[in-house]
Amino acid sequence: MKLIKRYQFFLITVIIMLVLLTINRQTGIKAIRITGYSFKEMALVIPPVFVLLGLLDVWVPREVMIRYMGESSGLLGIFLAVLLGSAAAGPLYGAFPVAAVFMKKGVKFTNVLIFIGAWSTTKIPMFLFEMSALGARFAITRLLVDIPGIIIIAYILTSFVTKDEINEIYKKAEML
Amino acid sequence: MNNFLLYTITIVLLLVSYFKDKKKTFQALKKAWRSFENILPEFLGVIMLVGILLSVxxxxxxxxxxxxxxxxxxxxxxxxxxxxxxxxxxxxxxxxxxxxxxxxxxxxxxxxxxxxxxxxxxxxxxxxxxxxxxxxxxxxxxxxxxxxxxxxxxxxxxxxx
Incomplete structure (x- = not known):
């Protein structure tokens, strides 16, 4: 029963897929093909990301993370958050487990959010790809707007939540 | 290329970790598996949803x-x-x-x-x-x-x- 509840969302998507397949066979087959493709992407990128997370969790002491990215890390913390997020590989949903370990290690909340923002939009490999597809002017303009953007968004978001809510999120990360 | 780099870094770090401390390494792998298993239902659902949306x-x-x-x-x-x-x-x-x-x-x-x-x-x-x-x-x-x-x-x- 617990298993069904955990996989409830997945089961719903399976049902939608089956319905789509009966209504429109061609679109349904295409959906399965795209799912297979995304699954391959996940199977390729996610295992090393989680192994790195495990290693980070075990080897890097909390004090070190606090010193470099914690409450009083200042500009260095922001810089590291942007850098780590930009160097990442993989789709956005891979960023959240990393963020959870960061919180466990005492990384400041705004830096966690900056990291997520950077992962979502300023990834270096993607930037090179964007340049070749849409031109240097497009890619560089976007990057220059995005970097201050994600930092500002992180601070606005933090101002919207109370200290208690942040503590709650940190406590949840501890258990994940 | 990108994935190759990711795997190389992971494997090298894993080996270094293993030679330094076997127990800690297994602990890390256990933690990796636990957090993966934890979020797996959501991952699977999202991937299905992406397939359905992109087909339309x-x-x-x-x-x-x-x-x-x-x-x-x-x-x-x-x-x-x-x-x-x-x-x-x-x-x-x-x-x-x-x-x-x-x-x-x-x-x-x-x-x-x-x-x-x-x-x-x-x-x-x-x-x-x-x-x-x-x-x-x-x-x-x-x-x-x-x-x-x-x-x-x-x-x-x-x-x-």
Missing amino acids: LNPPVISKIIGKESGWFGVILAGIVGAITLIPGFVAFPTAAMLLQNGAGYMQIGAFVSALMMVGVVTMPVETRYFGKKLTLLRNILAFLFSFIVAYIIGKVVGGL
């Missing part, structure tokens, strides 16, 4: 939605399409280039690319697990609004010339 919202449909319209209406539509789809970058950028060739404006493409990367409607179930409903919703709304600022500036800088 393919590039021809998208280009029909934002290709012809100009101005802010097209920009907003482009932003919405970008927000609900989740296309890997190496598919998204050539698609965006193709849309540009088909007559979409730089502003629309700026909104599309920006929302595509920063807003994740389909990945919200995963995000909620870690950050809760309120923050997830707020982050996505702010990122969505920010996409229009990006679009405006790109429209001015790139399209204005």
Whole structure:
């Protein structure tokens, strides 16, 4: 029963897929093909990301993370958050487990959010790809707007939540 | 190339860890597996949802939605399409280039690319697990609004010339 509840969302998507397949066979087959493709992407990128997370969790002491990215890390913390997020590989949903370990290690909340923002939009490999597809002017303009953007968004978001809510999120990360 | 680097780094670090401390290494692997297993249901659901959405919202449909319209209406539509789809970058950028060739404006493409990367409607179930409903919703709304600022500036800088 617990298993069904955990996989409830997945089961719903399976049902939608089956319905789509009966209504429109061609679109349904295409959906399965795209799912297979995304699954391959996940199977390729996610295992090393989680192994790195495990290693980070075990080897890097909390004090070190606090010193470099914690409450009083200042500009260095922001810089590291942007850098780590930009160097990442993989789709956005891979960023959240990393963020959870960061919180466990005492990384400041705004830096966690900056990291997520950077992962979502300023990834270096993607930037090179964007340049070749849409031109240097497009890619560089976007990057220059995005970097201050994600930092500002992180601070606005933090101002919207109370200290208690942040503590709650940190406590949840501890258990994940 | 990118994946190769990721795997190389992971394997090297894993080996270093193993030689330094076997017990700690197994502990790390156990932790890796536990956090993966924890989020797996959401991952699977999101991947299915992406497949379903992309089969319906393919590039021809998208280009029909934002290709012809100009101005802010097209920009907003482009932003919405970008927000609900989740296309890997190496598919998204050539698609965006193709849309540009088909007559979409730089502003629309700026909104599309920006929302595509920063807003994740389909990945919200995963995000909620870690950050809760309120923050997830707020982050996505702010990122969505920010996409229009990006679009405006790109429209001015790139399209204005």
